Amino acid sequence: MAAERPGERAIIGPSITIKGDVTGEEDLLIQGRVEGKVDLAQHNVTVGANGRIKANIFGRSVTVEGEVDGDLHAEEQIAIRKSGRVRGNVSAPRVTIEDGAMFKGSIEMERKAAPRPVVGSAGAAAASPPPPVAGAPGSTVPPRPGEPKHPERSG
Amino acid sequence: MRVPWPFRRESPQGAGPRREFAEALDPQPPLYRSPTLKALVSRLSSETSYHILDLGVASGANVEFFSRFSGQLQIADLPDALASEELRSLLRTDPAAAFRRLLPVAWKQFDIVLAWDVLNYLSRDQFRCLATHVTSLCQPGALMFALVSTQKEMSGVPQVFKIVDEQTLLLQPRTTAVQLSPRFPPAEVERLMSGFSVVQSVVMRHGVREYLLVRH
Numbered sequence: 061m062a063a064e065r066p067g068e069r070a071i072i073g074p075s076i077t078i079k080g081d082v083t084g085e086e087d088l089l090i091q092g093r094v095e096g097k098v099d100l101a102q103h104n105v106t107v108g109a110n111g112r113i114k115a116n117i118f119g120r121s122v123t124v125e126g127e128v129d130g131d132l133h134a135e136e137q138i139a140i141r142k143s144g145r146v147r148g149n150v151s152a153p154r155v156t157i158e159d160g161a162m163f164k165g166s167i168e169m170e171r172k173a174a175p176r177p178v179v180g181s182a183g184a185a186a187a188s189p190p191p192p193v194a195g196a197p198g199s200t201v202p203p204r205p206g207e208p209k210h211p212e213r214s215g
Numbered sequence: 216m217r218v219p220w221p222f223r224r225e226s227p228q229g230a231g232p233r234r235e236f237a238e239a240l241d242p243q244p245p246l247y248r249s250p251t252l253k254a255l256v257s258r259l260s261s262e263t264s265y266h267i268l269d270l271g272v273a274s275g276a277n278v279e280f281f282s283r284f285s286g287q288l289q290i291a292d293l294p295d296a297l298a299s300e301e302l303r304s305l306l307r308t309d310p311a312a313a314f315r316r317l318l319p320v321a322w323k324q325f326d327i328v329l330a331w332d333v334l335n336y337l338s339r340d341q342f343r344c345l346a347t348h349v350t351s352l353c354q355p356g357a358l359m360f361a362l363v364s365t366q367k368e369m370s371g372v373p374q375v376f377k378i379v380d381e382q383t384l385l386l387q388p389r390t391t392a393v394q395l396s397p398r399f400p401p402a403e404v405e406r407l408m409s410g411f412s413v414v415q416s417v418v419m420r421h422g423v424r425e426y427l428l429v430r431h
Contacts, residue, residue: 140273155278155282156275156278156279157273157274157275157278158275159274159275159375159387161273161275162273162292162295163273163290163292164273164290164291164292164295165289165290166287166288166289166290167278167287167288167289167290168287169278169281169282169284169285169286169287169288170282170285
């Protein structure tokens, strides 16, 4: 296998259409069309502004400037730029969506170490007891079948 | 002291929903304080995972905000669907079928629904069908945040609401065009949202009534 050269990446040009799976050991910029699976789990995948993808994409990080109809999975980060259009589900430790981007689908959220929202100490809203939120501590509402609502407390 | 209209406190009737003053950060949008968003966030726990249904346009700020909780955020982008002639036609002829097609599958039992201002862009029939469908997607106890126009005119398309912090929203208009507002009165909102009860209802200075509702 050829050694990876920093700063370089493979390119699928705008006139190229691939029907099938794409795998590899280097970063990839897609400006063409891909229908299948894109699996570069250890590398960065960029769907350029001209890219049109009907596929699930696996990468270390995934950046979308074009169109994707499929799910996105990244080890580190998914970024949907303002020109990006994504219909599918995304899963990554960090997901960013720029203003103007179109996204329709679900985002798996992993809790970040963000400051807790400050609950107002004054005012009736903070003083009144909360309604039962499904799965919340003390709630009588059971979690979804097969889905632990409090995985961090299950062990 | 007589309080001018935008800040007039409405007298609660019996045991009806609590009403509060609206405290605007600015006399005009886009940045304003949202006591209803604050009330919603105050009921959430960082120790709990939530499934959230966002009926509005995807916003990176809102994704970032809710990423402090674990769980899943489902973005439906109904404004995009409302812009499609095919779906508008289906909404006119068979709104129930349209919402079944537009919104996530029924096994998703959401804990939170962010309706933003989408309800203003629906007819009464469509409003009722959406409410019925969303009710079927939610757990009992699920919360819904909705904004209903009280002014004669409103933006020509649903706007983007970005959460700045737990009590502040940034309103991002997507057009300068305006259209007539349906001005759904509170009693009608409660009737159309038959699967939900109003927990809090606040009139904001810029002509929007915020609602926090809870699924029965």
